[in-house]
Amino acid sequence: xxxxxxxxxxxxxxxxxxxxxxxxxxxxxxxxxxxxxxxxxxxxxxxxxxxxxxxxxxxxxxxxxxxxxxxxxxxxxxxxx
Amino acid sequence: xxxxxxxxxxxxxxxxxxxxxxxxxxxxxxxxxxxxxxxxxxxxxxxxxxxxxxxxxxxxxxxxxxxxxxxxxxxxxxxxxxxxxxxxxxxxxxxxxxxxxxxxxxxxxxxxxxxxxxxxxxxxxxxxxxxxxxxxxxxxxxxxxxxxxxxxxxxxxxxxxxxxxxxxxxxxxxxxxxxxxxxxxxxxxxxxxxxxxxxxxxxxxxxxxxxxxxxxxxxxxxxxxxxxxxxxxxxxxxxxxxxxxxxxxxxxxxxxxxxxxxxxxxxxxxxxxxxxxxxxxxxxxxxxxxxxxxxxxxxxxxxxxxxxxxxxxxxxxxxxxxxxxxxxxxxxxxxxxxxxxxxxxxxxxxxxxxxxxxxxxxxxxxxxxxxxxxxxxxxxxxxxxxxxxxxxxxxxxxxxxxxxxxxxxxxxxxxxxxxxxxxxxxxxxxxxxxxxxxxxxxxxxxxxxxxxxxxxxxxxxxxxxxxxxxxxxxxxxxxxxxxxxxxxxxxxxxxxxxxxxxxxxxxxxxxxxxxxxxxxxxxxxxxxxxxxxxxxxxxxxxxxxxxxxxxxxxxxxxxxxxxxxxxxxxxxx
Numbered sequence: 001x002x003x004x005x006x007x008x009x010x011x012x013x014x015x016x017x018x019x020x021x022x023x024x025x026x027x028x029x030x031x032x033x034x035x036x037x038x039x040x041x042x043x044x045x046x047x048x049x050x051x052x053x054x055x056x057x058x059x060x061x062x063x064x065x066x067x068x069x070x071x072x073x074x075x076x077x078x079x080x081x
Numbered sequence: 082x083x084x085x086x087x088x089x090x091x092x093x094x095x096x097x098x099x100x101x102x103x104x105x106x107x108x109x110x111x112x113x114x115x116x117x118x119x120x121x122x123x124x125x126x127x128x129x130x131x132x133x134x135x136x137x138x139x140x141x142x143x144x145x146x147x148x149x150x151x152x153x154x155x156x157x158x159x160x161x162x163x164x165x166x167x168x169x170x171x172x173x174x175x176x177x178x179x180x181x182x183x184x185x186x187x188x189x190x191x192x193x194x195x196x197x198x199x200x201x202x203x204x205x206x207x208x209x210x211x212x213x214x215x216x217x218x219x220x221x222x223x224x225x226x227x228x229x230x231x232x233x234x235x236x237x238x239x240x241x242x243x244x245x246x247x248x249x250x251x252x253x254x255x256x257x258x259x260x261x262x263x264x265x266x267x268x269x270x271x272x273x274x275x276x277x278x279x280x281x282x283x284x285x286x287x288x289x290x291x292x293x294x295x296x297x298x299x300x301x302x303x304x305x306x307x308x309x310x311x312x313x314x315x316x317x318x319x320x321x322x323x324x325x326x327x328x329x330x331x332x333x334x335x336x337x338x339x340x341x342x343x344x345x346x347x348x349x350x351x352x353x354x355x356x357x358x359x360x361x362x363x364x365x366x367x368x369x370x371x372x373x374x375x376x377x378x379x380x381x382x383x384x385x386x387x388x389x390x391x392x393x394x395x396x397x398x399x400x401x402x403x404x405x406x407x408x409x410x411x412x413x414x415x416x417x418x419x420x421x422x423x424x425x426x427x428x429x430x431x432x433x434x435x436x437x438x439x440x441x442x443x444x445x446x447x448x449x450x451x452x453x454x455x456x457x458x459x460x461x462x463x464x465x466x467x468x469x470x471x472x473x474x475x476x477x478x479x480x481x482x483x484x485x486x487x488x489x490x491x492x493x494x495x496x497x498x499x500x501x502x503x504x505x506x507x508x509x510x511x512x513x514x515x516x517x518x519x520x521x522x523x524x525x526x527x528x529x530x531x532x533x534x535x536x537x538x539x540x541x542x543x544x545x546x547x548x549x550x551x552x553x554x555x556x557x558x559x560x561x562x563x564x565x566x567x568x569x570x571x572x573x574x575x576x577x578x579x580x581x582x583x584x585x586x587x588x589x590x591x592x593x594x595x596x597x598x599x600x601x602x603x604x605x606x607x608x609x610x611x612x613x614x615x616x617x618x619x620x621x622x623x624x625x626x627x628x629x630x631x632x633x634x635x636x637x638x639x640x641x642x643x644x645x646x647x648x649x650x651x652x653x654x
Contacts, residue, residue: 017086040113043273047283048086059272 001079006053006072013048017041027069053079082291085114085283088121096129100301105156105204107135107143109167110280118290126294127303137278144197152201158297159204160254161194163187164280165211165234172230180228184237188244195251203532206251207296210238212260212268249530252300252458254293262451263288292453299458301527302516305434306408308350309399311417312361312368312390316344316380318442322363326370332377339442344379346446351384354467355455358387358402360415365390386471395422396429405475407581409519409617414454418442459513466557473553474582491587491650498588499548499654500595503537507546510558514578519617522578523610523624526563541566542575543599547592549583549651559583560592564600567609571638572600574610577624584620590647593628597644610637 011025018036031037037045046062049055049071055078065071104119106112116132123130133154135143140161143151172183195206215223216230223229238257245253260268263285270282281289298304313320317340318330330337331344351357357380361368368390372382387405389398395417403410410432417423423435439448477494503511508530515528528536536542547560560583563576574596579588600608610625612618625637628647 019090039277043277043279044086044114044283047270047273057272059275062272062276 001076003072003076006075006079007068009052010049010068010072010075013052014045017044017048025068027067027072029068030066049075055079082287083121083125085118085286088118088125088287088290091121091124092117094124096124099124099127099129101129101131102158102297102301103154103156104130104132104158104160104297105135105151105154106132106160106162107140107151108162108164109138109140110162110164111137111278112162114279114283114286115162115281115290118286119293122287122290122294123297126298128294128297128301130294130297140194144194147197147201156202156204158300159198159202159206160293161191161206161208163191163209163211165214166274166280168211168234168237169214169216169230172233177228180230180233183230183233184240187237188240191241191244195248199250203529204250205300205529207254207293208241208245208251209254209256210241212257212265252296254296256289256292259285259288259292292456295453295456296458299456300516302519304412304457305355305414305455306412307356307358307386307402307406308347308414308416309358309360309402310347310415311395311419311422312359312363312371314418314442315416315438316340316347317371317375317378321371322367326367326375329371329375331375336442337377339445341377341379343442343445343449346449348379348384350455351380351468353455354460356386356406356408356467356471357384358389358406359385360389360395360398360402360417362392362395363390383472384468386468387475395426399426399430399433405478406471407520407584459509459516461510461513469554470557470582476553477551488650494551494553494586494650496549496551496586496651497654498591498651499550501546501548503533503544503546505534507558508533508537511546511561514558514561514580515576518578518580519615520581520620521584522576522615522618523574523621524576524613525578525615525618526576528576536563543572545592545595545599547588547595548654549586549588550654560588562592562596564596564608566605569604570606571609572596572605572607574608577610587649587651589624589628591649591651594646594649595653597639597641597646600641601644606641607638608641610639611635612637 007025007027011023014025015021015023018034018041020036023034031042046057050057053075055075057074061074065074106116108115112134116134120130120132133156135151140163143149168183168187172180175183191208198204198206211234213231213234219226219229223231226232241253245251268282268285269280273279273282310316318336319328321329331340332338333341347357369388371378372380387402389402391398399415403413410430414434414436415426416436416438418438423437426433427435434454436449436452438445501507512528512530512533515526519525537544543564545562546558548557549559559580561576561578562574564572565575567573577592596608610630612622612625614622626632628639630637630639
């Protein structure tokens, strides 16, 4: 799966979970940039992304991402294994 | 079942027409997502659950402080969520010599919490039990080791059951059974726990919420009362009309075992008080032969309240069954192996629950177990005898058709009513009636046993329970009235309800005669009633008008002086 495609899919998951149709993510987006992205929603996003890509993150990974780009790195690494 | 994100979307819907219930949720773990799941599930089940959450790990602080926000909120239902993980954390910190007292101490804590809540509120309490965590320290030898965590967890769960059994208003929601059903790997996600402290995975939240709201629904009178089943390929294998009685599949061999075990399950439901009815496209005489003669039939004729076996369509037959039983379609379950019949029933009677039976009969039972169709918040001795009551009702219906004159028919029934105030003997059944009766119920006030006991002691309250017997059998306790003194002249009819199986017997006249009689004896001048409409009690909209009450400002009154005793064919026992 292309990196762009992963980002788009992640974007759609965010739109669904955070219920914000206008949300546009870039690789540089952080939790500070998105109002609804709090710790409670973070865990829901993680579970929704795991479900979407049929992957499982390690518990430390979940808290390690500094921005959406690093999240995409983790997904890409698991998909390309 | 919906997933969590779908339940979350429910929160944007309009809750204004749903039954409001104030819920306090107290957890020793983060409960924000459980709250969302509960509210979303409540929406689908007809409830506006208004949930107040105690802050994280504030159970004791809130409950033991009578001035806390918890008491100020005045919840109807309190949910307490002590988790196995916190129990384990506590155990881990104990001195080894104290391991064996873990369950006892926790039970004492539950008792103290309950006592505190009961002293400040009349709310019902739901307590989750403890899904097992096998920490593997002793292996299977944990079962022989009182100090093992597994031993203590199981002892605690058993202790909670014993406590709940004897404690009215205290209910267990069986989280441990959810773990058994869905597996620990589904219930608990270690990474979610490590990162957030949540002991429930997001995937299991809908299941846990469903089990919880089902308990609440039971408290509010929403539960299944009747199971209607098809015959061919549903309770036995094969088609009896084609294959013949000796070739249907039943008994210990092959696929017959699946049907026999299903029949045992149906029989247990019947013994518990669920009404069974058969609805099948068959020639009646051929199908009944199986009930009468097949050696492996577990279900017998006397287990089934109504048989609708003919070649009419199932929707009509279900309407017929419903009219005999006089219960709402939303309290009925319809089991049929045929997807076409299921769809037809669903489309025409959407309120009925129609399980999507798997195609392989071997899967029927496990699938049905997983649906938790028969949650309840109370049981009485009478439940077990309910089938017999409805069978006599069928006989009455048959006899009625032979009388041209309604009065002659009623006279022929030789009806006798036992009228009593509330006593410790009848209070369980009275409580159940207040919780279950939806149709003939003027104000639909629900009471617990504890509340009724308080009422029975009050000098301002006059309580009446009515039993009814006739030549066909004992209908037991079928009507309840609670009158409260409003002033020296007036009694307010707080509750007047009747079981629908005694409709059209002149019971309302008899009850009013009794109420007026009692009022006259204590010098009361007026009875005052009120009709509070619900979705289900339309049949009593004109109740007070029909009985000669006059309306003013939404209340109905009737003078005691000059009351003309109403015609009734019921005599007082």
